[in-house]
Amino acid sequence: MYTFAEENYIKAIFKIAEREQNSVGTNAISSVMKTSAASVSDMLRKLSDKELIHYEKYKGVTLTTTGSKLATQLIRKHRLWEVFLVDKLKFRWDQVHDIAEELEHINSDELIRRLDVFLGSPKFDPHGDPIPNAQGKFTLRNQVTLTDLQIEQQGVLVGVKEHTTPFLEYLNDLKIGLGTHMKVVKINAFDESFTIIINQSQKHNISKKTAANLQVKVVK
Ligand SMILES: [Zn+2]
Structure with a gap:
């Protein structure tokens, strides 16, 4: 069996590799894990001994x-637990990530199999991220970030890249959630912020950073 720390490294390496489409450098790992290069090297040696990674x-x-199977199963468990917390225990989407970070380490295939059935085999979590199936396959979906939209283009929010509580609380304040309709009406030359109309009624100004964290399905 693996420790929490080992599992968290495997998940981090999987996510960095996905983002960079390449083998993962130790610097990238130490910045994600917020730890020194020396402790990263120690851990990489352990993971290599356990045959979870190739490390040269x-x-x-x-x-x-x-290693890659372990990573997708951790992601599957994390996202299923988030669905459970929101749909069944009525947590808000800004409250579940940290709890799921702990629940994902419970090691029972039967528990996860039953959880999946109980939830009706959801394909996406409360942040709009795809839930890999038991074989590790992710459902793909057409989406772009809001910054890819041109003026007058419209989209529906299908996912958020950032899952931290402050970001999601900010979206709550703006009444933005999955399914919210958004239309870009202006991209401001001075600070590159976006003026958007939400659900055909409310006008908001959001920063480029916020817009870059919103994933939308384009509405024609
Ligand atoms: Zn999460």
Whole structure:
């Protein structure tokens, strides 16, 4: 079995590799894990001994088949738990990420199998992220970030890139959630902020950083 720390490294390596489409450097890992290069190297040696990663100095890290399966199963558990917390226990979407970070380490395939059935095998979590199935397959979806939209283009929010409580609380204040309709009416030359109309009624000004964290399905 693996420790929480080992599992968290495997998940981090999977996510960095997905983002960079490449083998993962130790610097990227130490910045995500907020720890020193020395402790990253220690951990990488352990993960390599357990055959979860291929690790060659100066060449970066790639996950083995076992490592990559472990990563997708952790992501599956994390996202299913988030659905459970929101749909069944009535937590808000800004309250569930940290709890799911702990629940994802419970190691029972039967528990997760029953949880999935209980929830009706959801394909997406409360932040709009795809939930890999038991074989590790993700459902793909056409989406762009709000910053990709031109003036007068419209989209429906299908996901958020950032899952932190302050960001999601800010969206709550603006009454933005999954399914919210958005139309870009102006991109402001001075600070590159976006003026948008939400659900055909409310006008808001949001920063480029906020817009870059909103994933929308374009509405024609
Ligand atoms: Zn989460």
